[in-house]
Amino acid sequence: xxxxxxxxxxxxxxxxxxxxxxxxxxxxxxxxxxxxxxxxxxxxxxxxxxxxxxxxxxxxxxxxxxxxxxxxxxxxxxxxxxxxxxxxxxxxxxxxxxxxxxxxxxxxxxxxxxxxxxxxxxxxxxxxxxxxxxxxxxxxxxxxxxxxxxxxxxxxxxxxxxxxxxxxxxxxxxxxxxxxxxxxxxxxxxxxxxxxxxxxxxxxxxxxxxxxxxxxxxxxxxxxxxxxxxxxxxxxxxxxxxxxxxxxxxxxxxxxxxxxxxxxxxxxxxxxxxxxxxxxxxxxxxxxxxxxxxxxxxxxxxxxxxxxxxxxxxxxxxxxxxxxxxxxxxxxxxxxxxxxxxxxxxxxxxxxxxxxxxxxxxxxxxxxxxxxxxxxxxxxxxxxxxxxxxxxxxxxxxxxx
Numbered sequence: 001x002x003x004x005x006x007x008x009x010x011x012x013x014x015x016x017x018x019x020x021x022x023x024x025x026x027x028x029x030x031x032x033x034x035x036x037x038x039x040x041x042x043x044x045x046x047x048x049x050x051x052x053x054x055x056x057x058x059x060x061x062x063x064x065x066x067x068x069x070x071x072x073x074x075x076x077x078x079x080x081x082x083x084x085x086x087x088x089x090x091x092x093x094x095x096x097x098x099x100x101x102x103x104x105x106x107x108x109x110x111x112x113x114x115x116x117x118x119x120x121x122x123x124x125x126x127x128x129x130x131x132x133x134x135x136x137x138x139x140x141x142x143x144x145x146x147x148x149x150x151x152x153x154x155x156x157x158x159x160x161x162x163x164x165x166x167x168x169x170x171x172x173x174x175x176x177x178x179x180x181x182x183x184x185x186x187x188x189x190x191x192x193x194x195x196x197x198x199x200x201x202x203x204x205x206x207x208x209x210x211x212x213x214x215x216x217x218x219x220x221x222x223x224x225x226x227x228x229x230x231x232x233x234x235x236x237x238x239x240x241x242x243x244x245x246x247x248x249x250x251x252x253x254x255x256x257x258x259x260x261x262x263x264x265x266x267x268x269x270x271x272x273x274x275x276x277x278x279x280x281x282x283x284x285x286x287x288x289x290x291x292x293x294x295x296x297x298x299x300x301x302x303x304x305x306x307x308x309x310x311x312x313x314x315x316x317x318x319x320x321x322x323x324x325x326x327x328x329x330x331x332x333x334x335x336x337x338x339x340x341x342x343x344x345x346x347x348x349x350x351x352x353x354x355x356x357x358x359x360x361x362x363x364x365x366x367x368x369x370x371x372x373x374x375x376x377x378x379x380x381x382x383x384x385x386x387x388x389x390x391x392x393x394x395x396x397x398x399x400x401x
Contacts (some may be wrong), residue, residue, distance in 0.1 A: 011371025
């Protein structure tokens with residue numbers, strides 16, 4: 001029995017490992033000279049393996065696309081199973097405060113090494129720099145036109161990852177599957193005309209970011225960068241708003257509340273009560289609401305507050321302007337920045353054409369899909385890798401059916 005796996009990433013390796021055994025010949029075909037390249041760079045080179053375990057009903061809410069499909073998948077292989085799989089093979093994992101999980105070593109190499117070791121132990125053949133140009137179904141088998149010639153396999157798992165362009169799926173042209181047009185999912189907001197960029201490197205721990213004119217609102221850390229704004233709240237917004245933003249060519253107004261614990265009225269009341277308690281303190285040099293001092297100075301400047309002005313002398317107009325900067329800071333977004341190594345795409349194989357219990361094609365027997373080649377994408381935090389492990393596991397074991 002010959003099993004082919006196209007794609008040497010997280011989902012491809014996990015699928016190949018779980019398709020091995022009983023004297024099978026399993027081969028991974030990877031078009032680039034490098035294996036597991038996304039695993040290597042993810043999480044700043046630490047590899048955000050998964051997320052702290054949670055109820056499946058909550059877990060699936062972290063996927064802008066694929067929520068319903070994953071409800072069927074996660075009961076069979078969830079975060080706890082991922083943790084057990086790696087830890088039982090000597091890779092201890094740790095949980096960070098925000099729920100992200102990493103190897104204790106803080107190195108993605110720990111994850112790469114255990115996957116390569118497992119593949120070697122199972123005699124999986126790995127063919128690097130061996131791309132697949134076309135796939136032709138031939139009497140329940142699959143003829144692959146590869147860079148190394150024609151290869152025929154009995155069962156085939158496609159785990160080629162996400163692609164930024166539709167023509168990257170051309171090797172699937174002989175299969176009648178629908179491809180949902182790929183679009184970027186996790187990206188930061190570019191604000192080229194905004195003075196806020198001069199404060200790059202500043203961050204707040206609990207901001208609320210929303211897109212004006214929509215109901216899309218996300219809470220979490222916000223980071224000011226030299227090109228605009230980033231951080232988990234912005235990345236979440238980019239994922240759930242991916243199609244909306246693309247349709248508008250990534251031009252929109254982002255509204256930021258710099259401390260999610262306060263609403264408009266609370267900001268107003270707190271500033272007034274602070275002014276009564278400390279009338280002779282300078283406004284500019286007394287930052288409130290856990291706002292970084294340079295950001296507070298920026299708000300004061302935008303509110304027409306002089307450097308030497310005391311709280312006692314604040315006018316109603318100045319307080320209102322200060323509150324608007326804190327509660328509803330408006331940024332003109334004109335473009336996006338994606339990270340080439342860590343890009344995540346929405347789009348891929350349409351989920352209604354795949355069996356969520358086995359990852360098998362609804363059209364072709366013995367053809368399976370795993371990972372980001374499917375129209376599944378998660379927000380930042382280990383969710384995309386969890387989907388890769390889960391779909392890879394299911395596709396691999398399903399080849400024994």
